[in-house]
């Protein structure tokens with residue numbers, strides 16, 4: 001029995017307040033109204049890619065968490081679906097937190113974290129809902145309680161189940177915290193293949209934080225790509241590491257290693273941040289029917305949640321990105337569906353610049369895809385300013401002698417500048433040739449450096465829509481080729 005009519009209310013609200021397409025990004029997923037954070041249940045079901053997300057329809061601030069829902073067939077055009085889950089049961093009345101989805105016996109199976117009060121605080125448990133791609137029925141109780149963890153675990157930090165199938169069994173990877181307070185990833189499996197609402201059994205602790213990468217690990221994920229296994233984590237309370245690859249606050253990382261399947265240890269060999277920009281968190285991945293592994297993240301940062309007063313929605317997803325290896329480096333590139341809609345607007349070849357800032361004919365806009373190849377053999381610095389007018393700009397800059405990448409949003413129009421600057425090392429040294437792909441979509445910019453070996457994302461909510469200038473600046477000498485594409489969406 002429904003405890004209340006929260007789901008009906010949410011569905012009515014979004015129908016009445018749905019934001020028109022021209023006030024949304026052109027090709028990035030956003031909620032129909034209100035707030036969103038993490039992508040959830042990113043998966044393929046019944047001929048469509050499904051994206052659920054953490055959702056609070058009633059304001060542009062985080063609130064009691066619902067699951068919003070949208071679908072796509074090309075990763076560029078998104079179709080709102082009615083709100084999928086509302087916090088309407090005693091065991092999830094404080095929120096339906098993040099989780100995953102798989103197809104199971106022709107149905108869509110969702111696993112999410114139900115948050116409920118306990119004493120002065122809250123507990124987190126894993127809950128199930130089964131549906132047809134639009135309507136979902138919740139199991140009558142959590143399928144995995146917070147007590148079903150190795151002794152000494154936190155009851156409060158036990159969340160964000162990621163689902164995957166292996167040999168006909170459904171597995172769930174959950175983030176938790178051991179007695180030492182460090183994050184860890186716990187693996188469970190559905191003990192009754194014909195009844196996912198029945199018991200789930202503990203398989204193993206798949207990975208444990210030694211304290212060097214944040215504390216709690218949120219939003220875990222797992223995939224194997226060309227023989228290598230990757231654990232995706234979103235660590236909270238990260239301290240800046242000595243090598244500066246990770247920054248203070250909420251971060252993302254791919255832990256790369258070898259794994260022979262449930263019950264065997266995950267042997268960690270390397271780790272790498274998934275995005276070096278200002279806004280990227282809680283990513284999930286899925287495998288497409290044609291075998292691609294696609295990453296999507298929340299293009300936002302918990303430390304920077306200041307919606308403009310007039311905003312009707314707040315929080316957007318990144319462009320879905322294909323993952324691939326270049327030698328040992330995990331790389332990302334925009335989904336090939338974006339390549340398919342590109343139409344060359346202008347090309348510039350062999351543009352020489354020396355200690356100057358330049359603009360180029362035909363190079364401006366806020367919805368575009370642009371590729372650059374720059375000979376920086378004799379340059380100490382190369383940068384781009386985008387979303388510019390007289391008063392605004394945002395800047396991506398390469399300090400080549402120092403091996404640094406710098407993203408600066410202090411002049412984008414926001415009213416606090418303390419959290420607007422990211423400076424990180426270039427993960428692969430740039431010697432003579434710099435390659436860069438820049439994807440702009442009204443409220444965001446995403447940069448793919450050196451064929452996707454490093455990525456940087458930034459949300460732009462405060463910059464006026466007509467601030468569409470693009471400038472290039474060089475210290476030293478550079479020679480540049482550029483192709484700018486419009487997108488036939």
Ligand code: FRU
Nearest residue numbers: 038054065097098218219282
């Ligand atoms: C990550 C997160 C998750 C949680 C959700 C709540 O951004 O904190 O761990 O499930 O957001 O909205």
